[in-house]
Amino acid sequence: MRLPWLSIAAVLGSVIAVSLIAVKNVDGYSPHRLINVSYDPTRELYQKLNPAFVADHLKHTSDSVDVSQSHGGSSYQARQVVSGAVNADVVTLGLPSDIEGLVKRGLVDADWRSRLPNDAKPYYSTLVFVVRKGNPLRIKDWPDLVRDGIEVITPDPKTSGNGKLTILAAWGSVIANKGSEDQARDFAKAVLDHAPFLVPASRAAGVAFAVEMKGDVQVAWENEALREVAERKGAVEIVYPPLSILAEPSVAWVDANVKKNHSELLAKAYLEYLYSDDAQKIIAREGYRPWNEKIAEAFADRLPPINLFSVSLIAKDWSDAQLKFFAENGVLDTIYKPKPRTN
Numbered sequence: 001m002r003l004p005w006l007s008i009a010a011v012l013g014s015v016i017a018v019s020l021i022a023v024k025n026v027d028g029y030s031p032h033r034l035i036n037v038s039y040d041p042t043r044e045l046y047q048k049l050n051p052a053f054v055a056d057h058l059k060h061t062s063d064s065v066d067v068s069q070s071h072g073g074s075s076y077q078a079r080q081v082v083s084g085a086v087n088a089d090v091v092t093l094g095l096p097s098d099i100e101g102l103v104k105r106g107l108v109d110a111d112w113r114s115r116l117p118n119d120a121k122p123y124y125s126t127l128v129f130v131v132r133k134g135n136p137l138r139i140k141d142w143p144d145l146v147r148d149g150i151e152v153i154t155p156d157p158k159t160s161g162n163g164k165l166t167i168l169a170a171w172g173s174v175i176a177n178k179g180s181e182d183q184a185r186d187f188a189k190a191v192l193d194h195a196p197f198l199v200p201a202s203r204a205a206g207v208a209f210a211v212e213m214k215g216d217v218q219v220a221w222e223n224e225a226l227r228e229v230a231e232r233k234g235a236v237e238i239v240y241p242p243l244s245i246l247a248e249p250s251v252a253w254v255d256a257n258v259k260k261n262h263s264e265l266l267a268k269a270y271l272e273y274l275y276s277d278d279a280q281k282i283i284a285r286e287g288y289r290p291w292n293e294k295i296a297e298a299f300a301d302r303l304p305p306i307n308l309f310s311v312s313l314i315a316k317d318w319s320d321a322q323l324k325f326f327a328e329n330g331v332l333d334t335i336y337k338p339k340p341r342t343n
Contacts, residue, residue, distance in 0.1 A: 033066040034266055037081055037088035039074035039161050039249070040201035041224045045286040046092075052282060053273045065266065073201035074098050074161030081107065081254065088254045089267045094161025096121075096250040097322035112252040115268075122274035123288040125247040126308055127162070127169050129239040130209060130218040130225045139217050141241050142173040146190040153215035154195055155205045156339075157332055161247075162202035164326060166191065166219045169245040171325075172314045176243055184314075189335035191219075197340040210236050221247070223287030226302070246308040248318070249288075 038046060050067040057065050070077065070086050074094035078101050080086045091108075093099055099120075102108040113119045131139050137150065145152050157163035170191045174184040196215065199205050202224055209218035210228040217239075220228070225238045251274065253267035273279055280290040284299040296303065315321035325331040 033068050034089050034263060034270060035068045035070065035087055036090050036092055036270070037070045037077050037086050038092040039077060039094035040071055040155075040203045041162075041206075041221050041227075042092065043069070043071055043203075044227065045223070045283065045288065048282045048286060049274070049279055052278060053270055056273060056276070056278070057269065067270070071203075073155065073159040073163075075164070076159045076200065078102060087257055087261070089258050089261060089263045090251065090253045090271055092249065092251045092271075094247070094249050095164065095322075096248055096318040097326075098161065099250050099252050100319045100322070102252070102254065107254050107256045108252050109255045113250075116251065116271055117275050118291045120250050120252055120271075121248050122251060122271075122279075122291050123249060123283045124291070125222050125249060125288055126244045126306060127165050127219055127247065128222050128225050128244065129241060130206075130220050130228055130236050131216070131239055133235055133237060135237065135239060137216055139239060142170060142187075142191075142243075145170075145217060145219070146187065146194055150194055150217065151196050151215040152191060152194040153205050153209040153218040154191075154198070155202050156198035156200055157326065157336070159200045160202060161249075162205065162219070162221055162224075163198070165245055165247055167325060167332065168311065168314060168321060169219075171331075172245055172309050173241075173243055175314055176309055185331065185335060188331070192335060192337065192339075195339060222289075222303070226287040240304065240306055243307045243309060246310050248311075 036046060046069050050069065054065045054067065057063070072080070075098055078093060078098040081088045081091060081102060082105050091099060091102065099108060099112060103110055103112065129139055131137070144150070154166045155163035157167050167188050170188045171184040174187050199208060202221055205218055206220060206224050206228050208214045210232050228236055229238055251271050253264065253271060258264040258267045275291060277292065277295065280292040280295045283290045284295055284303065289303050290296050311318055311321050315324050323330065
């Protein structure tokens, strides 16, 4: 399927970046701080989006808003919301299945996909490879990751959406090329076997590869790869494999919490803003593929066309993929070999 418009230390816990904007009383309630619990590599994205939303919100109301941000591995973040460790008003997570986990625990209503445009997916992404300058090992496609001596840097699929997507993308690359399920399993295992260690989340993987110069190739979110190339000033570069997975970060307000926090209208406005033209342009500039096709076309030089396969190639949907691959006694438990952890 061709979709041209899609194309240091780990943080154990939440990293909070609080905007310095006072909050007024709303309808007699105490001042409210809107908390967005997001996945690991969206720090820079929401550092741009949050003040833009605040400014836009002030155009329509007299209320100032204070938006706080929390980041970590997507699956870890979902568990933080479930445990109550973070009182999330909204979640902007890396995998739809992470939000479905909140649905199963009664925190998010079952109709969350239908409450926002495009099934509550304001942007898309994929996984690419980051290699050393000049690509000295000529890494071009998924099979290259398991050549003799190649060390793959990827996050832990137990905690990270990036890590889970690495397994799904590796598996799907075999199925898309007419391989069998057994061959896909062997290949996904081989990719993990080529990882010398695992980190909890994607940002730490980038630090290990691009800053600490560990490993030969990093399997990374596209936006993380773009950021690393810009920051390392030519020391690393991006390789787009011939085929990769369509990653579908998804968003929802947390019904159980917004009712308690009296923040439902504000949370809804915040997520709806992500679909605005201004927000979609910020999304594209930060390396995510926007839902708005015209804006995506305007950023085609930054986000080039890439062949992407849907999760439906390897599972019924994201929830089924979670059960098949990552639930207890799922595929991951049969191929996962504990690795040294770095923080």
